[in-house]
Amino acid sequence: MADEVTLTRKDFASDQEVRWCPGCGDYSVLTALQLLMPELGVRPENQVFVSGIGCSSRFPYYMNTYGIHSIHGRAPAVATGIAVARPDLDVWVITGDGDALSIGGNHFIHALRRNVNLTILLFNNQIYGLTKGQYSPTSEVGKVTKSSPFGSLDHPFNPVSLALAAEATFVARTHDMDRKHMQAVFRRAYEHRGAAFVEIYQNCNVFNDGAFEEITGKDKRADMLIELHHGEPIRFGAERELGVRVNRYGEAEIVPVAEVGESALLVHDEHRYDPTVAFALSRLAEHPVSPTPVGIFRSVERPTYDGEVQAQLAAAQDRRSPGDLRALIESGSVWEVV
Amino acid sequence: MTDSTETHDPPHALERVVIRFAGDSGDGMQLVGDRFTDASAVFGNDLATLPNYPAEIRAPAGTIAGVSSFQVHIADYDIVTPGDVPNLLVAMNPAALKANIGDLVPGAAIIANSDAFETRNLEKAGYESNPLEDGSLDEFRLSPVPMTSLTIEATKESGAKPRDAARSKNFFALGLISWMYSRPVEPIIAWIDERFGKSQIVHDANLAAFKAGFHFGETTELFGHAYEVHPAQLPPGRYRNISGNVAVAYGLIAAGRQAKLPVLYASYPITPASDILHELSKHKNFGVRTVQAEDEIAAIGVAIGGAFAGHLAVTATSGPGVDLKAEALGLAVSLELPLVLIDVQRGGPSTGLPTKTEQADLLLAMYGRHGEAPLPIVAAISPSDCFDAAFEGARLALEYRTPVIVLTDGYLANGSEPWRFPDVDVLPDISVPFTTEANHLGADGTLEFWPYLRDEQTLARPWAIPGTPGLMHRIGGIEKQDGTGNVNYEPENHERMTHLRAEKIARIAADIPPAVVDDPDGDARLLVVGWGSTHGAIQAGARRIRARAMSVATLQLTHLNPFPANLGEVLGRYAKVLVPEMNLGQLSRLLRAEFLVDAQRLNKVQGLPFRAAEIEAKMLELIDG
Structure with a gap:
């Protein structure tokens, strides 16, 4: 049977030439996902990739699936329409920091709070690349760019904090330097029922090269990336000498394990329904230049919007039987003229 | 009992009457107007209505700004407008009188709630003395009725507190007017039973007030006789009363049925289009999915997603929402997906007149997108025609895989008229098949799917929906190569695609009805061309001209882009053309x-529709000139 033919990366790659700048972090995300797709056991025709505008939004053109390269910021809305119409499909949203958090901020938060069954991958490079280098809503204050020669005045968003505040049921972070980590996070996001949000730290080697070098560099990761593992005390460092605990104000803070003992550390619970602790974790690093958590911050169950839409339709048809147009038109007061 | 027939004059027959109910926006005038209209429709009158209410939910009580009114024109012959001037004004307070008195002609009747004409309300309305007493209304047939106190008295038994009881005074007015115009009371009582059945006190109070008003009309010597408007002679058939917004909703449900597609309707609340969302959201048993989106842009975005996924996708809004949706409409033009956008026009620019009607979005619909972005435009010409316009919009969208704008307006949306509804069995099939097979033989001999390989006749591109094996494809807002749909920036290709998109829409002219002129005398030199909701006023104006033994031809356009193929030839036949x-x-x-x-x-x-007299005057000027 055709269904049982093992698919490979090739089956998910379109015939279009990939046109990102050489060395762009987007390539590694594309590769990670194309390699993961066959492992997820999905069919290309049931995958839909929807994007907005920006470098990362070219992504759908390179996937041999269904796809829409829509307009700036609106991908979550278009994707919501697809998910509501067709719960049989897997709908992916590919977006960037400008697309999702600036022009499309409204659609982004509403897709999350509705819990539409979407997998949202946000490529965060902290810069506008397609328009050649203006500061973005995740750029650090003081950033000197073409549009901010004296330094940006804008305080940035923390995308993970924003997603948690927007009632997202699945929130994760990964980075483009670690394919295995990306694939593990993407898989969990794909398997999540509801809106799954993944922030990907992605390097723009042309307009913002090295933005995450401080934490994702090969020799830096052990000390700077705090990997979150469900059910385990949060520890990091080359010797796992550091840990995270929650202080009496509810804030997460980094502590030396030797001083406080492992029992004082926060045991990560991604299924905790209250997002307070997850939010505290998201505030550990104000900018990705100090130890920063990666992995799954939150993964909880809540009815999905598209699922509830289907349930209401089914209930209405059960209760009132399928619609009868004649009866509808003739409802109310009808009279006859002879 | 027979003495009543002896002591009262028999009802006085009128062929037409225009009644305006006016009160504070919290007085329930729209509700009274609706009920009176419904009873008249059941009685078999032809009718047309004109609700008119302030944009503010609650403007200060008792002020001119807070006046809400509902005009209904009923007649025993087919009528086409809500009437020019009221024969009867029901004024629930001084502000309502002041705001509407200017529209009355001498001899018109006024029924005023005299209880409301006390010092504070008079001051708020700007009256220095009480017009019910100072003789300033002598040229009218004035009837002061203490509706508030009579209502409180009548509702004592219901257990309602006096303050609450006073709120039933609109039902007192309804009862009174129902008696005056010999309306059947059964539909109104049945409605009160149904609507207020859950709250015994409110139900009893409203019913008591209604009956008290009816009996007041019958027993008081205030009125010498009742009025009766005989049933109209409408073409044979089965009728119901319908408003434009409900007709749009039914038209969309019918289109979904005839297209064999589920309807996906996404919109953001906006006056005066929200009632379409309200109506459609009730009908989930028809498989209608409604999404109340986070904003206007999201609403059309959801619709575009639904269209890609294979649904009959619809969004509706009013002018401000069309502005916001412009970029996404351009995307739909580029994606060549079927989509219906309903624009219930209101006064603009900006927030403008949210609750008032206007037809000023035609050029917005035509040209309101960057780049060359043509799309078909359909306009409804009456409340019931909104059904046909929505259906036609869906037909064109599906057949040509294009966004379509359907124009209605606030007057059509909230106005109502008798609708000789169609037999659902004779509605046309408007289904289009999804593409399920590859459509192009590649250079290497393998079969491929080209998403922009067009139908030779309609130039529509294939509609292959996600889930179809082997037809995976990507579409987007970037210019695409003719045929393959791949991203393409070549100069000649862009020019070819621009012409193809224009040509696709232009060819629709061959697929819509020709322009048909109404010229009963056959010798008219003046052609009056209207579009949309001016239909009724133009018809009424033309009827007046013809009653003067003069000739005028009329043409009401329902398709504004492309125009009917014969329009140029038709226009050329007349010495003069007038466009109201x-x-x-x-x-x-x-x-x-x-x-x-x-x-x-x-x-x-x-913010108001034309009056027949205004059209007539201009017609006369051009005929004489």
Whole structure:
């Protein structure tokens, strides 16, 4: 049977030439996902990739699936329409920091709070690349760019904090330097029922090269990336000498394990329904230049919007039987003229 | 009992009457108007209505700004407008009187709630003395009725507190007017039972007030006789009363059925389009999915997603929402997906007049997108025609895989009329098949799917929905190569695609009805061309001209892009062409540009429909001139 033919990366790659700048972090995300797709056991025709505008939004053109390269910021809305119409499909949203958090901020938060069954991958490079280098809503204050020669005045968003505040049921972070980590996070996001949000730290080697070098560099990761593992005390460092605990104000803070003992550390619970602790974790690093958590911050169950839409339709048809147009038109007061 | 027939005059037959209910926006005038209209429709009258209410939910009580009114025109012959001047004004307070008195002609009747004409309300309305007593209304047939106190008295038994009881005074007014015009009381009582059945006190109070009003009319010596409007002679068939917004909703449900597609309707609340969302959201048993989106842009985004996924996708809004949706509409033009956008026009610019009608979005619909982005435009000409316009919009969208704008307006949306509804078995099939097979033989001999390989006749591209094996494809807003749909920036290709998109829409002219002129005398030299909701006023105006033994031809356009194929030829047959519009001349501009015809203008932008008399006067001027 055709269904049982093992698919490979090739089956998910379109015939279009990939046109990102050489060395762009987007390539590694594309590769990670194309390699993961066959492992997820999905069919290309049931995958839909929807994007907005920006470098990362070219992504759908390179996937041999269904796809829409829509307009700036609106991908979550278009994707919501697809998910509501067709719960049989897997709908992916590919977006960037400008697309999702600036022009499309409204659609982004509403897709999350509705819990539409979407997998949202946000490529965060902290810069506008397609328009050649203006500061973005995740750029650090003081950033000197073409549009901010004296330094940006804008305080940035923390995308993970924003997603948690927007009632997202699945929130994760990964980075483009670690394919295995990306694939593990993407898989969990794909398997999540509801809106799954993944922030990907992605390097723009042309307009913002090295933005995450401080934490994702090969020799830096052990000390700077705090990997979150469900059910385990949060520890990091080359010797796992550091840990995270929650202080009496509810804030997460980094502590030396030797001083406080492992029992004082926060045991990560991604299924905790209250997002307070997850939010505290998201505030550990104000900018990705100090130890920063990666992995799954939150993964909880809540009815999905598209699922509830289907349930209401089914209930209405059960209760009132399928619609009868004649009866509808003739409802109310009808009279006859002879 | 027979003495009543002896002591009262028999009802006085009128062939037509225009009644306006006016009160504070919290007085329930729209509700009273609706009920009176419904009873009249059941009685078999032809009718047309004109609700008119303030944009503010609750403007200060008792002020002119807070006045809400509902006008209904009922007649025993077919009528086409809500009437020019009221024969009867029901004024629930001084502000309602002041706001509406200017529309009355001497001899008109006024029924005023005299209880409300006390010092504070008079001051708020700007009266220095009480008009019910100072003789300033002598030229009218004035009947002061203490409706509030009579209502409180009548509702004592219901257990309602006096303050609450007073709120039933609109039902007292309804009862009174129902008696005056011999309306059947059964439909109104049945409605009160149904609507207020859950709250015994409110139900009893409203019913008691209604009956008290009815009996007051019958027993008081205030009125010498009742009025009776005989049933109209409408064409045979089965009828119901329907408003434009409900007709749109039914038209969409019918289109979904005839297209064999689920309807996906996404919109953001906006006056005066929200009632379409309210109506459609009730009908989930038809498989209608409704999404109340986070904003106007999201609403059309959801619809575009639904269209890609294979649903009949619809969004509706009013002018401000169309502005916001412009970029996404352009995307839909580029994606060549079927999509219906309903624009319930209101006064603009900006927030403008949210609750008042206007027809000033025609050029917005036509040109309101960057780049060359043509799309078909359909306009409804009456409340019931909104059903046909929505259905036609869906048909064109599906057949040609294009966004379509359907124009209605606030007057059509909230106005109502008897609808000789169609037999659902004879509605046309408007289904289009999804593409399920590859459509192109590649250079290497393998079969491929080209998403922009067009139908030779309609130029529509294939509609292959996600889930279809082997037809995976990506579409987007970037210019694409003719045929393959791949991203393409070549100069010649862009020019070819621009012409193809234009040609696809232009070819629709061969697929819509030709322009049919109404010229009963056959010798008219003046052609009056209207579009949309001016239909009724133009018909009424023309009828008046013909009653003067003069000739005028009329043509009401329902398709504004493309125009009917014979329109140029039709316009050329007449010495003069007049275009009445509720804007500053948008259709006349299009006709002039397209056909080099001297289309003269008659424009009105008061947030109100034309009056027949206004059309008639302009017709006379052009016929004489």
